[in-house]
Amino acid sequence: MTDAERWFPYRPDDAPVRLYCLPHAGGSASAFRSWLGAVPGLAVCPVQPPGREGRHREQPYAHMRDLVRDLAPAVLADVAGAGGGPYAVYGHSLGAMTAFELVREIDALGGPRPVHLLVSGCGAPPLCGGLEGLRPIRDMSLEEIAGLLRRLGGTPEWLLANQALLAMVVTPFRADFTVKENYRYVPGDPLDVPVTALAATDDPRASVADTAAWEAHTRAGFTLRTLMGGHFAVLEQPDLTHKHIAAALQPWL
Template sequence: MTDPERWLPYQASAGAVRLYCLPHAGGSASAFRSWIGAVPGVSVRPVQPPGREGRHRETPYEHMRDLVADLAEAVLADVAESGGGPYAVYGHSLGAMTAYELVRRVAAVGGPAPVHLLVSGCGAPELCGGLEGLVPIRQMTQPQIAELLRRLGGTPEWLLDNEALLGLVLPPFKADFTVKENYRYVPAAPLTVPVTAVAATDDPRASVADVAAWEAHTSAGFVLNTLMGGHFAALEQADLTRKYLASALAPWR
């Protein structure tokens, strides 16, 4: 049995609906720590994948199916422990892909469906597999990975220039990008869960059109919100993102 406390490192705050937040590749639960208590009526639950922060001694996943199998178990256990109330799932970039596959996994095992799926920084699932034109990340040298991170954005330059510190953060980053490289979308019927998406106008990894393509993956309603900025705009403009999330979850708050 998967221990939910390993996946959910922060104590649950008050809120009528729980929101499980999944980080981007190489990211951690701390990316959403400041969100706790910042969305009225919502108990923000940052998710901690293995291989980082308090779970740094654990081996990260390299395949989506293994990741979502254990994550679904942890989320469903936490939902049951909370009394079985409504919950939603949000993910940014790789976290959005994981959130989508998590919803599918929950349905496959007969668990209670979330009331909403929220995604940002990621095109529709059929557009997100692999890293076309790049050497597999497992074959890259540390300088090559540093240059990749520099091009992707979101990693401070002082960290990229420090070989010792960079070496500490590379294992989860490599594993997460291996998950992405190994991911192959398997077509399925649209979700019966509403979807809210956040796109950024200048995101080189997920255009507004690619994010808008999520609409085909739900039969329960779709809303697209747009921010000015690049790939990490949803995190950099967290106040606006939380506003969109709060609006999407208004019926359950």
């Protein structure tokens, strides 16, 4: 398996713009599989972190710094391999934090910047991190993690109720939340990349106000869009999400 196949398991059709999509904690590239071909002119490239699906034998990351240090060169190589055209980055929840740090790492490497950063399910960097009031996920039992996932939403009950199946998916979940718990925002200059933030009206993890605070992290333009619903509204309402993505990327599509 090549480096590109490991990180980007779903190869998109040719299109003017590539969109690298980073999943939520415990999520995988397949969360965005249905997005392939959904937006005309957009080549959706779901990102597959190690420790899940086709990379289940690989050790997941425990620190954001290590993750983006490895991911940034893979993205830049993929962009170059596609002809060096415009690309954007999207992330949901933990994926939004990763997307932000990925853009910073690409900038530090001197690589071509994305034309847009899109985030959802996550307050601005100083306002996101571990889950307040909870002991570390790595110390939780399987039953405690099942209870936490029920409260967060987005995980089917049939999986949560099956101990054998839950044990199979809990490793990347523990690892991703360890990344989240270990994350410390380091202040820096605002991005020279426009940002669109999608906020859900009833998201207990990222309020509309906390999501609006992303505006302070770009000097290239900011747009806030709202959706009705909870933490996974962007995945539950793909047509509306795709409409907002298309509007953000319209100049390049």
